[in-house]
Amino acid sequence: MNDSSAYIRHTPNLNPSLLSRLHIDGPLLLELVLLSAMGLIALFGADHGELELVVRQLIRILLGFAVLVAVAQLPPAYYRLAAPWLYLAALILLIVVLAFGQRSLGAQRWLDLGFVRLQPTELMLLALPLMLTRHLSNHTLPPDWRTVATSLLLIAMPLALILKEPDLGSALLIGVIGIFCLFVSGLNWRYLAIGAVILCAAAPIAWHFMHQYQKERILIFLNPERDPLGAGYHIIQSQIALGSGGLFGQGLLHGSQTQLDFLPESTTDFIFAVIGEQFGFLGALALVMIFLLVIQRTLRSAIRMPDHFGRLWAASMAFITFLYVVVNIGMVSGLLPVVGEPLPLVSFGGSSVVTLMAGFGVVMGLEHHQSTSWNT
Amino acid sequence: MTEAAPLKNPIQEYRIFRRRILVAVAIGVILVLTLTFRLLDLQILQHPYYDTLALGNRIRTLPINPPRGILYDRHGIVLAENVPSYELVVHRDDIRNLKDTLHRIESIVPIRRQDLRLFWQLVRVEPPYEPVPLQRDLSTTSVARLAVNLNHLPGVSIRAHLKRFYPLGPIGAHLLGYVGPIHSGELRRNPGHLYNAESDVGQDGFEQSYENLLYGIPGIREVEVNVQGRLVRVVHTQPPVPGDSVYLTIDARLQAIAHEMLGQNAGAVVAVDPHTGGILAMASTPSFNPNRFVNGIREATYRKLSDNLLQPLFNRALQGEYAPASTIKPFLALAVLDDHVITTRTTIFCPGTFVLPGTTHVYHDWQPWGHGITNLRKALTQSVDVFFYHMAVDLGIHRIDAFLRPFGFGQKPDIDLAGARAGVLPSPGWKLKHMGGPWYEGDTVISGIGQGYWLVTPLQMAVAVGTIAARGHRYRPRVIHAIANPTNHRVYPVLPEPARTIRLDRPGLWRIVARDMESVIKNPTGTAHGIDYGLKYALAGKTGTAQISNRDRSDFMNYHLIPKSERDNAVFIAFGPIPHPEIAVAVFVQHGVAGALTAAPIARRIIETYLEERGIPPHQYPYRSLDRDRGS
Secondary structure (H helix, E strand, O other), X not given: OOOOHHHHHOOOOOOOOHHHHXXXXXXXXXXXXXXXXXXXXXXXXXXXXXXXXXHHHHHHHHHHHHHHHHHHOOOHHHHHHHHHHHHHHHHHHHHHHHHHOEEEOOEEEEEEOOOOEEOHHHHHHHHHHHHHHHHHHOOOOOOOHHHHHHHHHHHHHHHHHHHHOOOHHHHHHHHHHXXXXXXXXXXXXXXXXXXXXXXXXHHXXXXXXXXXXXXXXXXXXXXXXXXXXXXXXXXXXXXXHHHHHOOOOOOOOOOHHHHXXXXXXXXXXXXXXXXXXXXXXXXXXXXXXXXXXHHHHHHHHHHHOOOHHHHHHHHHHHHHHHHHHHXXXXXXOOOOOOOOOOOOOOOOOHHHHHHHHHHHHHHXXXXXXXXXXXXX | OOOOOOOOOHHHHHHHHHHHHHHHHHHHHHHHHHHHHHHHHHHHHOHHHHHHHHHHHHEEEEEEOOOOXXXXXXXXXXXXEEEEEEEEEEOHHHOOXXXXXXXXXXXXXXXXXXXHHHHHHHHHHOOOOOOEEEEXXXXXXXXXXXXXXXXXXXOEEEEEEEEEEOOOOOOOHHHHOOEEEOOHHHHHHOHXXXXXXXXXXXXXXXXXXXXXXXXXXXXXXXXXXXXOOOEEEEEEEEOOEOOOEEEEOOOHHHHHHHHHHHOOOOEEEXXXXXXXXXXXXXXXXXXXXXXHHHOOOOHHHHHHHHHOOOOOOOOHHHHOXXXXXXXXXXXXXXXXXXXXXXXXXXXXXXXXXXXOOOOOOEEEOOOOOOOEEEOHHHHHHOOOHHHHHHHHHHHOHHHHHHHHHHHOOOOOOOOOOOOOOOOEOOOHHHHHHHOOOOOOHHHHHHHOOOOOOXXXXXXXXXXXXXXXXXXXXXXXXXXXXXXEOOOOOOEEEOOOOEEEEOOOOOOHHHHHHHHHHHHHHHOOOOOOHHHOOOOOOOOEEEEEEEOOOOOOOOOHHHHHHOOHHHOOEEEEEEEXXXXXXXXXXXXXXXOOOOHHHHHHHHHHHHHHHHHHHOOOOOOOOOHHHHHHHHHO
């Protein structure tokens, strides 16, 4: 059967290289390194040529790669075993953050552990798909209504907690990732259609329950000139930064929007605008291309996985990466509202680098371990 | 397999997964393409637009106000200049505790309470990156004391700019005018976009009339700023073009003498060069200090000036309208001689009164017992009213009107300053229009001695006297003498403009009247003989005393018994030297009792000073040559 050829294609490598012995996918690692490097250059440009942030980010990235390699060494059974505990831990952390978290900009998202500021949402972003992957792959596919219902419950719990923070953007990401897991597992189209109808009907009610600043964000997105010096300022300035970059860009450390601080959040959420201003359309396109290569490589792994657990996880990782990229670039270029999601591995920020690297480590570990299906 | 399978089917699971992934990838491709097109649109298609926006973000264009042209008198004495002025400026975004900083400043230099109030008002309005002035016009000691302590006061700085300064203060204040901060209305009109909120603009006098010449063209400083609005670097500077400097026809010395001699009196002096129309002095008292207006006058100071009963802000030389009184007589003398009403030998008996034939109203001479047999010379020398009553009646009001109009009476002088008034040259037409009544013969009688409806301004009178001095040549009066271009340092003289030439059938009449006017001073019976003592030059003059109340005018020597506001106005006109006059003067002293008493000495001193300055030797004119003229 042609379809199953991929499933039985895997043959043991009789002369394994170092990477192979470490269960590391070379091309994916290279692409991630390339991405991190571009991120560091952009950070250097965004911070007026200062090295402080670059060094701090470099340390995080190195830590991230160490975590990646370490995670890849674990046998796949560990991931399955770890999934419920990780999910539970993330859930508890979300509750803790609601109770004791640091309040910044009106939302409780951070947990200050002294040495690192932990954002449990980031952890949940991986813990939830891992949990869903385990749950879905434990049952027959396509999932029956019982499995769908329990999956939805798994999604709903963290979603509610994150909404309570409040963090509308991350809540939406969590929801979308959960639905994606169900979708690629073969969720009946009919369920999807019903869900879509319910969502549309609920939208006005949701609007009613939204916080003022969330409503404002959406309105500003629809018309940034509504408040050009206030909430619309971010969108306008980042579009100016991108637009003034042109085809080839203004060059590293050039470009008035970044260098004269007109662009807000230039080292974190709006770093893509820095790349666009300094390296132009070609630079921005190159970055998108590398992201697409990472996604392509991860999807390739997904297709080659021996079981549905591996497949679903790899697909989730590809999707999370893709979602971040689309949401961030969409936001920076003014196509989407300002939701405050970083550009993975490029934006300055700690926990997202490490968690993402861990996620890719799992993908590599799953693909390279000579694992057999546990459920057959 | 439509029913739920009890067992996992790996191949079917793989198929489903692959199909779903393909759907997801398809959606993903669409999203990525959307993003790519968005980037393409922003970065390539709309690049010029956003590039301009980025430029607008970082580039600010700041005006550099041009230095205003300097005003000199005809000899190069500075009348108005630009001097550096220092102001204390506070940059709030460099200051942590504004109140604490203010306390520390106050411990170094005193700050006026109203400046402090203005400061807090500005703090509330201006954005935080905008520096706010705390105290304008710092004294040099304050600047020194602050400069020493500036390093202990972060966010506080001293800013220098040019301020208009009038070194002579009240002397010539009406003539020069002053500059002041631009009004919002003027800024809104803003011709040629030359002005900004910090511009000073000429508000009065010469400064206002020649604003375009003096202002110059502002320069531009393009600076790059960061998001806080702080200057990062200067991109481009285009220096301003300074305004033209101007030499005025004014002689600062004469101007100062005029002010000095008018003293506490309200009055005006105008001296004119009869051969060019150039105003040599134009004084109006009481005056004011124009420097008070430069940084915006305080309301209390302004109210004090505007509420003053003597009206110090009023330019009497241009706008004060007075009865010319007897100073109109030389013009009338010209008229009767030119119209052959009389000759120089004609005599009239003056009994001290005049009655119009067929009426009973008695018109008095200023000397109750009369002057006896009077010819024209005696009539001018002793200012015989009865003689001129006769002349006026014989000539008739229409001929008086027609003859005197070319001298500029009753018309707005075409001077290069704003606000000059026209006065009144009485005529039946004028009376009908403005008083709504018919003309009576009696009106003609009193017009003959410059009373009744007559009104002239000091400027008009000076120009008219100058016309006699120049034998009928009248020039457009002006105060601009030459323009000095500050860039190429060239001086361009402004040429005199002839306004009108009065041609008499017998040009000798000019000399006859001039000589009769000389007799006013020279002759022991002349009304202005009082100024003859020690007089170095041959001058022509005529006194005038304009009646204010119906008091008996005969005992004017006891004027100090009369309250000041009821004393008569004193007028004196003069020119000299005979036979080639260089200067003509009109002096008006409000409540000056008599022309000979208060006005004539001013005219004498101004003329003498000017002629000495010009290096004209005293006693120059040969008396006999004039007598020979007389014989013709």
